[in-house]
Amino acid sequence: MKVLIIGTGLMGTAFKSAYPEAILCGRKDLDITQENAIAHVIDPIAPDVMINCAAYTNVDKAESEQSIANQINGTAVGYLAKYAAKNDITLIHFSTDYVFDGQGKEPYSENTTPSPINAYGYSKWLGEQALAKYGQSTYLFRIQWIYGKNGNNFIKAITKKATETGNLAVVNDQWGSPTWNQDLAEKILFFLRITPGSPKEKPPYGIYHVASQGHTNWHDFAAEILSQTQIPSTLTAVTSDEMPRPAKRPPNGRLNCEKFARHAPLPLPWTTALSRYLHETGTPT
Numbered sequence: 001m002k003v004l005i006i007g008t009g010l011m012g013t014a015f016k017s018a019y020p021e022a023i024l025c026g027r028k029d030l031d032i033t034q035e036n037a038i039a040h041v042i043d044p045i046a047p048d049v050m051i052n053c054a055a056y057t058n059v060d061k062a063e064s065e066q067s068i069a070n071q072i073n074g075t076a077v078g079y080l081a082k083y084a085a086k087n088d089i090t091l092i093h094f095s096t097d098y099v100f101d102g103q104g105k106e107p108y109s110e111n112t113t114p115s116p117i118n119a120y121g122y123s124k125w126l127g128e129q130a131l132a133k134y135g136q137s138t139y140l141f142r143i144q145w146i147y148g149k150n151g152n153n154f155i156k157a158i159t160k161k162a163t164e165t166g167n168l169a170v171v172n173d174q175w176g177s178p179t180w181n182q183d184l185a186e187k188i189l190f191f192l193r194i195t196p197g198s199p200k201e202k203p204p205y206g207i208y209h210v211a212s213q214g215h216t217n218w219h220d221f222a223a224e225i226l227s228q229t230q231i232p233s234t235l236t237a238v239t240s241d242e243m244p245r246p247a248k249r250p251p252n253g254r255l256n257c258e259k260f261a262r263h264a265p266l267p268l269p270w271t272t273a274l275s276r277y278l279h280e281t282g283t284p285t
Contacts, residue, residue, distance in 0.1 A: 002046065002049070003019060003047060003048070004022065004050045005022050005053060006050060007025075007054035008026040010147075010150055010151060010181045011053040011146065012026075012051075012053035014182045014184065018185045018189055019185075019195075022051075025045075027054065029041060033072060033079075038079055038080065042083065042087075048089065048090065049089065052077070052092065052093045055094065056123065062120040063118065064246070066119040070123045073124050074123050080093075081093075084135065085136045090137045090139070091135055092138070092139045092188075092192065093135075094143055095141070095143075096121065096124050096143065097142060098121035099142070101117045102174075102250020103250075103252065106256070107256035108252075108253075109256045110208065110256075110259055114128065118247035128140060136205075137205055139192070140207045141208050141260075142208070145177060145178045147179070147180060147181065148180065148277075155277070158170075158222050158226070162226060162231045168233055170221075170235065170236075170238065171219060171237075171239060172217045172239070173251055174218055174253065175215055175253060175254050176215065177211035177255065178216065178221050179267055180267070180273040180274070183212070187210065187266065190264045191210075191264035203262075203264075210255075210260045211257060212270035215254045
């Protein structure tokens with residue numbers, strides 16, 4: 001099976017690490033917002049599966065760059081979906097809990113109607129609609145709170161500020177599941193039956209929610225980081241209103257992952273995944 005990974009960010013590099021045989025294609029190789037470039041680049045590769053990890057991910061900046069976010073997260077997804085359908089390629093794409101308004105009291109299921117409250121969430125919702133319009137053999141995974149060793153992430157920010165200042169204030173009214181990119185990539189590859197030794201029968205195409213097991217808020221996530229790294233610091237809980245950002249965040253971002261779990265193991269409990277990530281990256285514990 002020939003697998004093409006598009007995008008070299010957190011998820012793209014995680015999939016390449018988990019499945020080294022895959023071909024990794026960065027933006028210098030392929031700009032997915034240029035529809036004519038897609039066939040030019042991908043035709044010679046002739047993949048059986050495309051994993052699209054290319055995305056605009058700056059949540060706050062998207063408020064002032066909405067057209068760019070919509071083009072990358074929305075329009076370009078339609079280009080990929082049309083190409084995949086025409087060439088009988090299975091397409092995997094990723095969305096986010098930010099397509100929901102966060103007002104629900106329970107974890108969101110796949111059949112909940114999206115209602116984004118910020119520009120980033122709206123751009124990802126556009127991508128979901130484009131996938132549904134043009135895609136046939138497609139898997140859409142809604143994921144959340146991703147961290148990994150490549151690039152910036154919440155863990156790095158917390159440990160850096162705790163070490164430098166010893167004083168932190170973190171919001172405690174936004175809920176979700178911190179998810180380690182490497183663990184997530186491995187579980188999705190098993191789900192897709194790409195991993196050697198996985199079952200042969202593929203799950204039905206469609207939308208799936210997948211994240212680490214268990215839920216927490218950003219404040220308690222920070223507290224666990226400080227506990228596991230043993231960095232002394234004062235941690236204060238604040239509300240989102242006390243720490244406003246350009247983009248509103250949904251208070252409840254919890255995802256119901258039962259559908260995914262019927263076909264593959266879920267990622268590790270979030271506290272366990274954090275411990276393994278810290279160990280593998282050499283962060284003091």
